[in-house]
Amino acid sequence: MAIAIAVTRERREGETRCALTPETAKKLIALGATVTVEAGTGAGSSIPDADYLEAGVTVAKDTKAVLERADILLKVRGPTAQETSAMKPGTIVVAMLDAFRDKDTVAAMAGANLTSFAMEFVPRISRAQVMDALSSQANLAGYRAVIEAAYAYGKGFPMMMTAAGTVAPAKVFIMGVGVAGLQAIATARRMGAVVTATDVRPATKEQVESLGAKFLAVEDEEFKNAQTAGGYAKPMSAEYQAKQAILTGEHIRKQDIVITTALIPGRAAPVLVTAEQVATMKPGSVLIDLAVEAGGNVEGAKAGEVVTTRNGVQIVGYTNLPGRIAADASALFAKNLLAFTGLLIKDGALTLDLEDEILKAAVVTHGGAVVHEGVRG
Template sequence: MKVAIPNEQSPNETRVAAVPDSVVKMKGKQLDVVIESNAGQGAFISDIAYLDAGAKVVSTSQELYEDSDLILRVGPPQESEIEMMPKGSILLGLLQPAHNGQIIAKLASVGVSAFSLELLPRISRTQSMDALSSQAALAGYQSVITGASRLPKIMPMLMTAAGTLVPARVFVLGAGVAGLGAIATARRLGAIVEAFDVRRAAREEVESLGAKFVELPLEAAEGAGGYASAQSEEYLAKQRELLTTKIANADLVITTAAIPLGRAPILLTKSMIDEMRAGSVIVDLAAQSGGNTELTKEGEDVTYRGITIIGESNLATKVPSHASQTYSRNLFNVLSLLISGDSVSVNLEDEILSAMCLCHDGQLLWKPKA
């Protein structure tokens, strides 16, 4: 069986779907791994490193996709790539189905079976496959590094002969995987950190990292599997009112309420940002799904009254070495569900594969939620 690893086409994508370590693991399952030349360049992995791991390196997409059984990638393919994919082949990746309906329909029309890791069910069996979590953890880390580099002050307290410099104040909205990554990083840098989450169960995790959990007199919003559920506009309005003072006192605000398959909620209104001091920074990790502030622009930095709102759409790409390492492990664990002996088997009775499947045998199986 042939596994194809293409060069990602998005100009801002630095990650790659397989690293040399995962190539070795795939070879151990009797898979022939073929890498498109320079696929690992953004993650500083050379073609020679792949060759040493046992992969074959090819120079063209046509040669890569020819006779491929499995295709592993990070983001969705271009339509021109789909035309080269063999009928019956299987594609795995972060395919962003809510934004790429035409691409999914094209995959179905050529007979490619596509599985999107965003749709992975949140159950105990899938923890080692959870690419959204692995990438969010890195994005949380990078959000603090990015924000700190734009602040006009340092993060830790510093005692000098000229007097003591007080530490920066960081406020994190959302204590999921990304939020906890941000909290831990900000604490390591010596900042005073506060965090809010609609789930009161997050309090213990926040406090275990040395941050203060901000509790509001609002009804907890616990969703399935311990994740936050969608909030009503009335709830969000009350939340924004109660959080305004915390936002105003913060030097760095990090918002993490991203919705992979829908519009992110507005957590910070323009009037709330008006209360912040000049020189403050907001890093919006939900920029790709619309943003958690009214002023966020995806892929851009917005300066408003001396306040910087950073709308980087995918901060995990800023640490491509570790992002590729963790993502490739997630992919390999999903891939293991599809391999049966010396063949590939798509068992849609499996709750994991069934949830992830966008199309199979020429049929569109995924429909966006109303």
């Protein structure tokens, strides 16, 4: 019997992305699977049900029936309680589970004896690059952050010389130079802004400068050793943070736009911009906090809201920025899922090799228990 892959409509508030495109559906079918989507799955990404049907996908209205038959469920976000309870034991769930924070969903999947994989835990190794959903989505988030900043900012980005006078270029400061930060730098530069950026990882300095931006950091011994073997930022000492705060505080005061992107896996996002620093910014300045869902990098940021301070500064706390460019975000994420699902299907049969280094790193629940050490602890 063919492997049954199901994709249901995203039910988490504000989620516009989907886990399947007609293109990836065709390739999953070519692997020997049958694919069923819930009606309306692609609506937020401008994919009508007719496009799925044309690709050979079954479109169903009875969600419970689809889930009961599924061997693999592909989603953007973790399943709801109703979805979890509808699946048979042993069903494999692959999604961005937000496993460190969404403990209830993880516990429910373990209780239902589902095997779940978190796409955010895919290791950053060469053979897993095509599965790196964090990077694919962060890239779009960085781009969209600059678009949102431009919308909120009351002036133009590039320097413009006219007969009536010269318009000065916007000054944009990017804090945190991962995938999102690099794309934000590139986008702001393309739009004509004067861009500076900072990060605690020394390897990012060359990347920042290669994009035409200026790097800003306290470059002491701690800074030189502030990166893990996996390429993530290490938590910095209070002493370093104090020195960096003095340097960046003076810089922030002069900026028109500040975009923060700093995240540490499994921990609350570090505060990079204090309320006191926000209070020094010019009226009309804009802060975009990409880490607001993890607690926020900007003091005073509120998830899903735009806060205007007493001094006329806007703190933009939009969640799910990739969802604001849903068609592209879905296309990239669906390809990440396709590549990951290829590890689960061998010669048309479901094969679960938890010794594979990618699956081993990404598995969260299996055999009725939470098996990921970081999540279980």
